Amino acid sequence: MWKAIRLIAFCGVAASGLASPAIAADSYKLEAKHSSATFYYPHFGLSHPSGKIVGATGTLVLDSEAPANSSVEATLPIANLTTGLADFDTELKGPDYFDAAQFPTATFKSSKVEVTGETTANVTGDLTVHGVTKSVVLVVTFNKKAFNPALFKTGVGFTATTKLSRKDFGLSKLEPFVGDDIDLVIEAEAYP
């Protein structure tokens, strides 16, 4: 069964390869269920609580011949924010923090891709959170390009990290007890 699926997949890939035009840039759509951003912050130096926003949508253009011409645009719905504590989620989405009623999405739009290794790149872009846009650099690792039998498509997967100052985005409540330094971890999958 698996062999048959693999064979069919291989034939499909081969056929699409033959038929595809010379343009090397492939366009993918972020797969929302497997695309998320998780933030970590220091809490009195004691622990590192986290919150996660699943459900990124957007477009990824991968230029395999000139990777520096690749780009990404992503939108994240703040309504999906979850910490595992329902009352805290409500507080974070409220006017003291993300103010989701006024700023329902966070967005990222790349402006520069600097290849740093065979599977790594620094991706600079504009991050907009809480209505504030700042330039950030994502340290991106390309995890895989492969056929996903569940979706019956060949897709790509990435992990990216960066550090942010939350007060840069006007989110300074409870500083310094709840720290300013946010570690951001992004996981993404994208399919044609």
Added chain:
Amino acid sequence: MKSFKSFIAAAAVVAIFAGAPAFAADTLKLDARHTAVTFTYTHGGFSHMTGKFMNAAGSVTLDQAAPANSSVEVSFDVSGVNTGVSGLDDHLKTADFFDVAKYPTATFKSTKVEVTGADTAKVTGDLTLHGVTKPVTLDVKLNKQSDDKKKAGFSATTSIKRSDFGITKLVPIVSDQIDLAIEAEAAAPKP
């Protein structure tokens, strides 16, 4: 060699313990709102997915004079699993994975604390998950203790194989290796 080292360590522990005042050990209660167990697995190698438990109950006994005599006991409600995708949470709770109807609770009970640095230790204990008990070793870092020792915060990591605990569905597309990251805060119970 190893047994010699262990002997020295044991002797040192005994010596310290003998010299320590009787009240050196503080028992702190885990703060459920600031204690999280996060598991990470790979989804076909494409991305890393996480789920989190935020409902730990338990206690940490910190022996300031003889850290190796410290201990931890924790239990959490597996039905609190939170991935941020409600359909996935529902699936994880079924008999395909955690089977929370049959095994509602996961527990960890330490059996050995081996101090590895000024604020680090290897904590071995019995992890019970999905009705299966296996020894695991956590790499623990004591992030901070309040001056009065009434509060402490920890980070800990380990890796397990979910197949060891009889949770094998979708291996290997959903990885067998599970990385665990634990963030914990504990405080002295209010009098």
